[in-house]
Amino acid sequence: MPILEIKNLEVRFPMRGGELIAIRDISFSIDRGERLGIVGESGAGKSVAAFAILRLIGRPGYISGGQILFEGNDLARLSPEQLRQFRGNQITMIFQDPMMTLNPVLTIGTQMIECLQTHRGMGRKQARKVAVEKLRRVAIPSPEARIDQYPHELSGGMRQRVVIAIALLTDPAIIIADEPTTALDVTIQAEIMELLLALCETHQVALILITHDLGVVSEITQRAIVMYAGRIVEEGPTRDIIERARHPYTHGLIDALPERTHPGQRLNQIPGSMPSLVDIPPGCAFHPRCEHVTDLCQTRVPGYTLLDHARVACHWVAAQEQS
Amino acid sequence: MIAFFIRRIGQAMIVMFVISLIAFSIQDNLGDPLRELVGQSVSEAERQVLRDEMGLNDPFLVQYWRFLKRAVKGDLGNSYFFKRPALEVILEKLPATVELVMGATLIILLFSIPIGVYCAINPRSWLTKLMMGTSIIGISIPVFLTAILLIYLFSIELGWFPSFGRGETTVLFGGWHTGLLTRDGLMHLILPSIALSSIMLPLFIRLIRSEMMEVLEQEYIRFAWAKGLTRKRIWFLHALKNTLLPVITVGGVQIGTMIAYTILTETVFQWPGMGFLFLEAVNRVDTPLIIAYLIVVGLIFVITNTLVDLIYGLVNPTVKLTGGAA
Numbered sequence: 205m206p207i208l209e210i211k212n213l214e215v216r217f218p219m220r221g222g223e224l225i226a227i228r229d230i231s232f233s234i235d236r237g238e239r240l241g242i243v244g245e246s247g248a249g250k251s252v253a254a255f256a257i258l259r260l261i262g263r264p265g266y267i268s269g270g271q272i273l274f275e276g277n278d279l280a281r282l283s284p285e286q287l288r289q290f291r292g293n294q295i296t297m298i299f300q301d302p303m304m305t306l307n308p309v310l311t312i313g314t315q316m317i318e319c320l321q322t323h324r325g326m327g328r329k330q331a332r333k334v335a336v337e338k339l340r341r342v343a344i345p346s347p348e349a350r351i352d353q354y355p356h357e358l359s360g361g362m363r364q365r366v367v368i369a370i371a372l373l374t375d376p377a378i379i380i381a382d383e384p385t386t387a388l389d390v391t392i393q394a395e396i397m398e399l400l401l402a403l404c405e406t407h408q409v410a411l412i413l414i415t416h417d418l419g420v421v422s423e424i425t426q427r428a429i430v431m432y433a434g435r436i437v438e439e440g441p442t443r444d445i446i447e448r449a450r451h452p453y454t455h456g457l458i459d460a461l462p463e464r465t466h467p468g469q470r471l472n473q474i475p476g477s478m479p480s481l482v483d484i485p486p487g488c489a490f491h492p493r494c495e496h497v498t499d500l501c502q503t504r505v506p507g508y509t510l511l512d513h514a515r516v517a518c519h520w521v522a523a524q525e526q527s
Numbered sequence: 528m529i530a531f532f533i534r535r536i537g538q539a540m541i542v543m544f545v546i547s548l549i550a551f552s553i554q555d556n557l558g559d560p561l562r563e564l565v566g567q568s569v570s571e572a573e574r575q576v577l578r579d580e581m582g583l584n585d586p587f588l589v590q591y592w593r594f595l596k597r598a599v600k601g602d603l604g605n606s607y608f609f610k611r612p613a614l615e616v617i618l619e620k621l622p623a624t625v626e627l628v629m630g631a632t633l634i635i636l637l638f639s640i641p642i643g644v645y646c647a648i649n650p651r652s653w654l655t656k657l658m659m660g661t662s663i664i665g666i667s668i669p670v671f672l673t674a675i676l677l678i679y680l681f682s683i684e685l686g687w688f689p690s691f692g693r694g695e696t697t698v699l700f701g702g703w704h705t706g707l708l709t710r711d712g713l714m715h716l717i718l719p720s721i722a723l724s725s726i727m728l729p730l731f732i733r734l735i736r737s738e739m740m741e742v743l744e745q746e747y748i749r750f751a752w753a754k755g756l757t758r759k760r761i762w763f764l765h766a767l768k769n770t771l772l773p774v775i776t777v778g779g780v781q782i783g784t785m786i787a788y789t790i791l792t793e794t795v796f797q798w799p800g801m802g803f804l805f806l807e808a809v810n811r812v813d814t815p816l817i818i819a820y821l822i823v824v825g826l827i828f829v830i831t832n833t834l835v836d837l838i839y840g841l842v843n844p845t846v847k848l849t850g851g852a853a
Binding site for chain 1 (some may be wrong): 533646746747749750751752754755756757760764768770771772842843844845
């Protein structure tokens with residue numbers, strides 16, 4: 205029984221001379237305690253999809269269709285006040301850049317306590333105790349002192365730990381993490397990822413991890429979604445995706461990993477670049493860069509071919525499966 | 528903190544020195560003080576003798592050095608017209624001007640923050656458009672015209688408020704004449720305060736609006752929404768506190784500038800303050816009084832700026848007040 209189910213989600217941005225469709229026909233679900241990765245290049249729409257779940261897309265973007273079902277509530281149709289009860293409560297978020305995420309003029313404590321006061325109706329003292337406890341949980345040294353400090357007194361890695369502590373405050377069912385380590389030093393990236401993984405496992409929290417790093421996805425998640433030009437092109441168990449990707453785009457991504465080439469050799473790359481959302485090619489959006497392209501790919505958008513525990517949107521894969 | 532003050536006092540002394548130099552050097556271009564000082568009957572020869580006695584014929588640097596030596600002892604010379612120490616004459620008029628600026632500041636604080644915040648939160652509402660349009664008009668109309676319009680409407684046509692003077696005043700300790708303690712004094716204060724704030728208020732509304740709109744786009748505000756906080760808390764704590772930081776810096780300087788605007792307001796309302804006195808002094812070529820005025824105003828400027836920096840340091844946790852270049 206999935207805890208969150210997204211059905212045919214579509215997000216549009218009104219532009220001069222027409223609307224831009226940032227993501228279309230996005231459907232996926234996540235079970236309690238499951239860890240799901242969403243991968244793709246920049247501009248594939250993975251962040252838009254993540255933020256759309258809590259209806260946090262920046263203006264003028266809006267959800268133009270689909271459902272976001274969380275425990276039977278359609279978050280896409282709730283009133284702002286009803287939606288607020290879910291935000292930061294059952295579903296919390298971790299943002300990309302910890303330098304920008306925390307309010308510079310409020311103490312760490314203020315920014316933590318307010319969540320508990322808002323969602324749990326706790327008093328200051330009790331909330332503070334919980335906050336200190338969560339800071340200890342994310343391995344912040346001397347949390348009783350740190351809680352009264354301002355964000356600028358903490359390093360980037362420490363700040364991201366604080367953000368993770370905030371995400372854990374209300375014991376959420378789902379954490380959505382939007383590239384939580386991209387802005388950090390490489391040495392700290394692994395630490396933060398391990399921490400996040402450990403916390404999700406011990407607390408049985410579901411994690412939606414947005415990233416462009418296939419390595420991180422393979423270490424953390426159980427299932428992965430690959431997005432291209434605003435659509436899901438492949439979904440399946442993470443190990444299958446990494447070891448035997450079906451979609452030519454996923455193939456290209458995995459081949460491009462540095463581990464796949466010998467030292468001194470040129471890195472593999474997918475020819476061309478992802479189309480801008482303003483002029484997505486007709487048919488399969490990936491066809492101009494695809495080595496298996498046929499006439500069909502240039503005219504018809506591929507539907508999903510269902511495999512065991514997986515699905516792929518590709519005419520070439522569909523043809524292989526039929527034969 | 529102590530280092531901050533020492534550095535500030537050093538800066539203030541340099542500023543005051545430059546102001547005194549400028550003030551002192553313009554006096555030769557203002558006209559002949561003797562024309563106002565003595566009657567028509569005094570002959571040119573007698574005038575020359577007087578000039579020599581007053582030291583007006585000495586070279587500029589000699590005069591300035593003499594002035595500086597006395598100024599450090601707090602003696603800015605005697606007013607030609609009042610025949611009394613110029614500083615004393617100015618300081619007598621200080622309370623009237625300070626209360627006028629306070630009145631205008633209060634109006635600005637009370638109205639600019641709520642209106643600016645409203646306009647930032649509801650950028651597309653018709654009320655915002657109306658406010659933005661009106662504020663442009665407010666900025667464009669000169670203070671003296673606003674003042675005359677206010678007098679015409681509220682004093683002459685409606686008769687709600689008195690049109691000139693300070694009304695009844697009471698003396699506080701230290702000889703401070705205040706109009707704030709009597710109903711009559713307060714009634715007299717309202718129109719001049721509105722007139723004085725008429726340029727700064729729209730400026731502040733626009734400043735607060737644009738700052739707040741920028742803050743609302745920040746990632747930490749989006750994170751605050753993601754935390755499920757109430758709109759009230761996001762707008763009035765998370766966003767407003769960040770909005771007010773740059774506003775305090777600009778605002779402090781502007782409040783200093785308002786002292787300059789009091790010249791116009793005080794003239795139209797016959798407000799017995801420093802600005803009014805200054806214009807009279809210019810007309811009478813009362814140079815010691817003019818110089819004293821410029822120095823007192825300069826000092827007020829330096830003090831307000833220091834206060835603003837102090838407040839900024841208190842509000843902004845990322846700023847520490849130190850003696851080093853910050």
